[in-house]
Amino acid sequence: MTEKEANFTKDLLERYNAGKCSEAECRLVDSWFNYQAANNPEMPGSDDIELIGREIWHNLPASGYVAKRHLWYKITAAAAMLAVVCGIFLHVNSRRNNQPAVAKQKQTILPGTYGATLTLGNGNRIALRALQNGVFAEESTVTISKTAKGELVYKVKDTGVATPQVNTLSTAKGETFKVELPDGSSVWLDAASTLTYSTNLATADIRKVSLTGEAYFKVAHDAEHPFVVKTAGHEVKVLGTEFNISSYPDDDVETTTLIKGSVSMSTANQKVLLVPGQQGVVNNGRIEKSAANIYAAIGWKNNEFVFASQDIRAIMKLIARWYDVDIYYEGNITNEKISGNISRFADINSVVNILRATEMVKVQIDGRKLIISGIK
Incomplete structure (x- = not known):
């Protein structure tokens, strides 16, 4: 890893710990933490840290946003590694304007x-x-x-x-x-x-x-x-x-x-x-x-959430059962469909970030409550 890459990675992690990262940057760092937790329970060594830093650098965005192309939403640029690690793809049936950034939630709700x-x-x-x-x-x-x-x-x-x-x-x-x-x-x-x-x-x-x-x-x-x-x-x-x-x-x-x-x-x-x-x-x-x-x-048996053209309410039922959380709805919730998959070992923040990236709903975590509200 070059000095420039190392400096950027150090700065990114410091801003992450201070709660000053953009949502896209938070998703990127979260994806690596989730991957390490699921695949390597030991503390990462220096070689691992250098590899993580290099991968983060090479997936640095020109600007943090969720790209839209025709009827597809994809997590790109800053969130590219999230897509690789979690195997995510997102598909919705309409286009949205930009969603206001949401502050990173501090609560950690662990999976089942x-x-x-x-x-x-x-x-x-x-x-x-x-x-x-x-x-x-x-x-x-x-x-x-x-x-x-x-x-x-x-x-x-x-x-x-x-x-x-x-x-x-x-x-x-x-x-x-x-x-x-x-x-x-x-x-x-x-x-x-x-x-x-x-x-x-x-x-x-x-x-x-x-x-x-x-x-x-x-x-x-x-x-x-x-x-x-x-x-x-x-x-x-x-x-x-x-x-x-x-x-x-x-x-x-x-x-x-x-x-x-x-x-x-x-x-x-x-x-x-x-x-x-x-x-x-x-x-x-x-x-x-x-x-x-x-x-x-049978995705659940293989430790995955697999969403196959399901609406938000159907998806939130699955989330509520596995993470033992209560779901509340505010305003008009879209009936548009989402398809994608993510590990059931991911913490709730990774799932919430995926939902936010669709630009279909806003999601707020309040203790063990998830508040879902429509986007006007």
């Missing part, structure tokens, strides 16, 4: 983490996040343990006759968790979700579970014992496959997306079959089948 609460058949509630590894409970004919990876695992200990127990695994806002059920099926729970199941899944004629919220299922194949997921609005029946279900109470629709195998979706009055790459959307008791955006449907 791995955790859940297990409710046993006797009513005991166990917080899993801080629980030590190893076997911690026995229910009916199974043992329940937490692995070194932090996952919940059920193991059948014998085939004796015992009264099945109903267990409930729940994630709060800002939590996600994985469980291996007694039949060997794996389930990944997204934030604010609940999975209810019996401890006798390995021997039941029908392996039935109930879901509220969102989950990804990898079902152990058993041709003689179907696996059924029941939500508030529909049922999904499989023999062995991989699929995602989104069934949040505050969403207008429920969606099942098939990754592998085949599934049968049914409501009180309708039944449809899905093949890989299709999704079924349940709205007012009717199922609409269409091609699925797999990348978007």
Whole structure:
């Protein structure tokens, strides 16, 4: 790194710490901090610092702004590294005039983490996040343990006759968790979700579970014992496959997306079959089948927010669940669509800066509240 580059980087970081950077410069520095936090938990060495400084210098803008071209908004110039690090692209359906700069927020709201609460058949509630590894409970004919990876695992200990127990695994806002059920099926729970199941899944004629919220299922194949997921609005029946279900109470629709195998979706009055790459959307008791955006449907499982032509209110629901924040709206909020992706490990400021860069809304952070207001 040249002396000129080093001096600029030093000046930029000093202004950042003093809160004197422009919004574009803040985004640039934030992107590097987020990247380092996600990929290198150790303190960076001198070589790392020099590399960061060189990259910042080479992505220095002539002037800080969000470029607009036709119907596309792209984070360019000062925010170029944010696009590279976070994999962001933004697409909206109209053009806007310049948005007034917004002062950098000092609050830091961290992303969600791995955790859940297990409710046993006797009513005991166990917080899993801080629980030590190893076997911690026995229910009916199974043992329940937490692995070194932090996952919940059920193991059948014998085939004796015992009264099945109903267990409930729940994630709060800002939590996600994985469980291996007694039949060997794996389930990944997204934030604010609940999975209810019996401890006798390995021997039941029908392996039935109930879901509220969102989950990804990898079902152990058993041709003689179907696996059924029941939500508030529909049922999904499989023999062995991989699929995602989104069934949040505050969403207008429920969606099942098939990754592998085949599934049968049914409501009180309708039944449809899905093949890989299709999704079924349940709205007012009717199922609409269409091609699925797999990348978007399971982005959460891969630790990404993937926005696929979604409006601000839909996006903010995802943000609220994962960051455990409350969303408030002021004025007229646009219904225009945004597409893009960002790591779910990013802190809230990175997400807010992305939304501001669309020039579609203003975003203010107040404690654990996000105030969204329209741009006149």
